[in-house]
Amino acid sequence: MKQVVQNYRSGELALLDVPVPGCKPGGVLVRSANSLISTGTELMKVSEAGMSMLGKARSRPDQVAKVVQSVAANGVPATYRKVMGKLDSYTPLGYSLCGVVEQVGTGVDDVAVGDLVACAGNEHALHAEVNWVPKNLYARVPDGLAAPHAAFGTVGSIALHGVRRGEPQLGDVALVVGLGLIGQLVAQLLAASGVRVVGADPDPVRRDLAARLSGAACGDPADAGLAATVAELTGGHGVDQVYLAAGGGSNQPVELAARLSRDRGRVVDIGKCRLDLPWNAYYEKELDVRFSRSYGPGRYDPAYELEGRDYPIGYVRWTERRNLACFLDLLARGRVDVAPLASHTADFDDAVETYRRLRDGDLKAVAVLFRYPEAAAETQAPAAAVPAAAVPALGAPAVAAPRDGTVPGPVRAAKAPVRLAFVGAGNYATSMLLPHLSPHDGVELAAVVTTTALSAANAQRKFGFAEATTDLDAVLGDPSVDAVFVVTRHSSHAELTRRALLAGKAVFVEKPLALTEDELDGVLAAVAESGNDRLQVGFNRRFAPLLREARRQFGARTGPASLRYLVNAGRLENGSWYLRQDAEGTRFAGEGGHFVDTASWLLGADPVSVYAVASPGGEHLQVVLRYPDGSTATLSYVTAGPPGFPKETLDLVADGKALRLDDFVRAAVYEGRRKRWAGPRLPRGRDKGQRAELEAFLRAVRTGGPMPVPLPSLVATTAATLAVRTGLAGGAPVTLAGPR
CATH class of the missing domain: 3.30.360.10 (Dihydrodipicolinate Reductase; domain 2)
Structure with missing residues (x-):
């Protein structure tokens, strides 16, 4: 499939061929119908990528501080590899789309294949032909609402949450500073709530659009006439709320908010603008400054966004997902009109050229929609979920482990390169392992398997993997693969190791081998069942x-x-x-x-x-x-x-x-x-x-000799690590059993 990406180091934009993501539990695979470019938010990211390295550092001092800490902890070479690896990677673009459900993961029962859904999230609702979207980041589109309009769902949720943070009441007067896409939607939502709206933007075209769609009384923020309008509407008291939907480095929006707010008014920051608050002005009016965090409660909470744990409605009325559904309902009932905001629609194949025109100013638009081709007869990616498995009974290996490095499989020529597959391509794999392996004469990087499309494509591009895929079963079933590296999150290590051992592969798994005694027993049961004890854990020190x-x-x-x-x-x-x-x-x-x-x-x-x-x-x-x-x-x-x-x-x-x-x-x-x-x-x-650990592992795989660390030692170390939890709970020493 195709996906829009950007190289943050060079600023290059590309329409890249990447694997179709797997359908993990707790989410759905969605084939995009339309996705939305927010010309403010996304172009800011595109422009930042085009800066020099010094410019990037100045724009992100928080990241510079992290680099300094990493140098102190890990040294300059390791930090350099990590930083440059991140910079020289393709990053995704997009965060608001509408599409059709193609596959439903386990644990999802509120949508079915063929349903039209609006999707949110800068890691899930990407400019890509297919996305995996977790349960709390999509909402079913009401009947009768067109897909291009539903694609506004995420930006609508941002505007809606910002309005909620301002707590408007019937009869209030509100000032919206910045009439880009978010500002236009904020103005419409306020008007639908019975609030009289004043808009401020230097662009007359945007002012006219806001006046037509929301009935806002608009003016130039630099024009004294704006203050006169506010005074007339409020009896000279000032507006009840100010919604900052502007970006850029000017401090004018917060100064304007102070001048035009009433005593004890509320100022809500929705955009990313400069916030050097004039202390006297804000103090004298005792202004209430609030921030609006993206789509609503749940944003940036992995338990909510990735694990699907909803917040009880009695405690949190409007979550991310409920905001998304609410905005779609407002669209369907005609309370908000987004059709005039989508001033340009482009074919997805023209995505790179569209971004270029927006960046260079050749295309002026509040919002741009991508139109995707109709669903093609593309092979569906298998689910990437790791199934739960019963732990088999322990026992001694039925047969001695073969010593040719592949169990079972064809005998490899003595000088043939060791063919490796990586499951996972995160920071540690790409900064600490693959830089040593990719230039190695005796290694062939056969395949990289990830559950997200872009991480696999990045690893393939940078390190030369022959294949990037989300199909783990196919890789484990490939007899030409000699060894599998498991470099995923900790909770999946034991199960992936077990599956790779049963497939007859030599396995290098990053620490930890297991998180529970049952997981450790499952790995040992796989050794006993397969006779394959070709295992190394990444204890590199x-x-x-x-x-x-x-x-x-x-x-x-x-x-x-x-x-x-x-x-x-x-x-x-x-x-x-x-x-x-x-x-x-x-x-x-x-x-x-x-x-x-x-x-x-x-x-x-x-x-x-x-x-x-x-x-x-x-x-x-x-x-x-x-x-x-x-x-x-x-x-x-x-x-x-x-x-x-x-x-x-x-x-x-x-x-x-x-x-x-x-x-x-x-x-x-x-x-x-x-x-x-x-x-x-x-x-x-x-x-x-x-480096030395990898050399020892490769030598063992190539020659069929012993693994660098004996299996009993790996098991003893894992058992001792797990015993710490038992000891803390019991308050007494824990005696470790002998070899398992």
């Missing part, structure tokens, strides 16, 4: 060159050791998927295996017991691991430490010797009264072992 050399310099030990590992994990941003503990597990369950594995590798054994204690609120976690020879490892996992402090520091003491590692930048070994060995004083950067 034991492969870090500096740490390996430090351990070699430390030498063998005869007595028990004491190990201390401090992890300054830092705080997560609000909205991070790591915080979704009900779906993705705790943060320690997700990454704690890294530190358990490193400690066990340094001590040369697997832990036999785990004791965990957390501070109130869980900001600090202490985990004590005990080993067979009496050695102990204390992991201090903290999230409230200062960002300028190193992320990882480790000390190992035994037999009168000590090993010190400072954040994979410096290391030293002490013995007696002196420092016996020290790492390089000018390190090349933080190398946490990803």
Whole structure:
């Protein structure tokens, strides 16, 4: 299928061929009939992409701050790869469309195939021939409402939520500053609510349009006549509400709002305009400044938007979805008229040229609609959902795992490249794994599988995958694929690993292997059922060159050791998927295996017991691991430490010797009264072992030799990580069983 995309680094716009997205549970596949360009919001994004790197940095200081933090935590090379990978990727455009339901995911019962729906969301209602849309981001189109008009549903919801934030009453007078698409809709909604509307915009064409559609008394914001109009309508008191629907860098809108508002009036910011509030003016009138967040309650809440958890109507009357349905109803009943706003309709095949004309000013329009070709006989993408599966009974492998790297499958020529498939192409895969694999002479990137079309297309373009698809079953069934990398969100790791093992593939799965004991048992059951134990978990720190050399310099030990590992994990941003503990597990369950594995590798054994204690609120976690020879490892996992402090520091003491590692930048070994060995004083950067780990995995797949980390050790590390939760709940040490 085709999709409109933009490269944020170069500003290039393209109509790209991408895979059809899979139909996941809790949503529907929608074939677009019409999608809407909001000439204000989208052209601002297009213009920003055309800026120089300095201009981009100035426009997004929040992102610059994140880059600085990443450099401190991960070093310049890793941060550079991550940032440039994001910049040099195609990003989607669009957020408002109408289309026909083509496929219904499990858990959806309010629409059927063939229904016409309006869709919202800048990750789901894209300018693309087919989109997957979650349940709370679509609404059925009322009978009789045409698809081109229903395509205004999202921008209508933005305007509607802004009006609700102003709390207008019958007889009020409201000022709408900025009469672009959102401003025009706000004016119509206010008029439909019994509010007298005054419009302000420097463009006479937009003023005339607002006067015709909403009966607004309009004027130029720089003209003194506007203040006279407000005074006449309000008896000199000023307007009850001001709705800021303007963009740009001028502070004129907020200054105008202060001049024309009544005492204790309300100012609602809907657009993205400059907000340097003149303090005296706002203070003297005690103006109530409010923000309107997009389509309404539920916006930016993953539980609402992605998981379909609605807010009870008794507590939240107007959510995103209910606003969308309400606006469609107003359209259907003729209370709002969008037909005059769509001043241009273009064929979807002409999308790039349409954006160019808008950007260059050759095409002047309040809103532009794309018209899509009628549904073609295109092969429907299979559902990308991971089915729930009963955990088979545990047991020993029925047969020894074959050692040719593919189980089963044709015998590969000794010098043939290892054919890899990636399931997932997120930040970690594209910044830490694929940059090492794509130039590798002994590797062929066969396929990348994602549930979203554009991420697969981006990975294919940047790293040279032979195929980009959403069809996981086809990839697992391809006998020429030697190994599968599972680099998805944590909740899917165990099931995807299980399926890949049963398909006879060697598997590299990013940590964690499992989030529950049942998931771990399911992976082991797949090993037993298939006889395939070709598994590696992404515990890369034991492969870090500096740490390996430090351990070699430390030498063998005869007595028990004491190990201390401090992890300054830092705080997560609000909205991070790591915080979704009900779906993705705790943060320690997700990454704690890294530190358990490193400690066990340094001590040369697997832990036999785990004791965990957390501070109130869980900001600090202490985990004590005990080993067979009496050695102990204390992991201090903290999230409230200062960002300028190193992320990882480790000390190992035994037999009168000590090993010190400072954040994979410096290391030293002490013995007696002196420092016996020290790492390089000018390190090349933080190398946490990803490259060496990948080389070891590829070597094992190519030669049929042992996996880099024995399966019992992977299982023991995962079991110890999971035992932390049990220990915290019980307040007592947890004894770990032997090999499962």
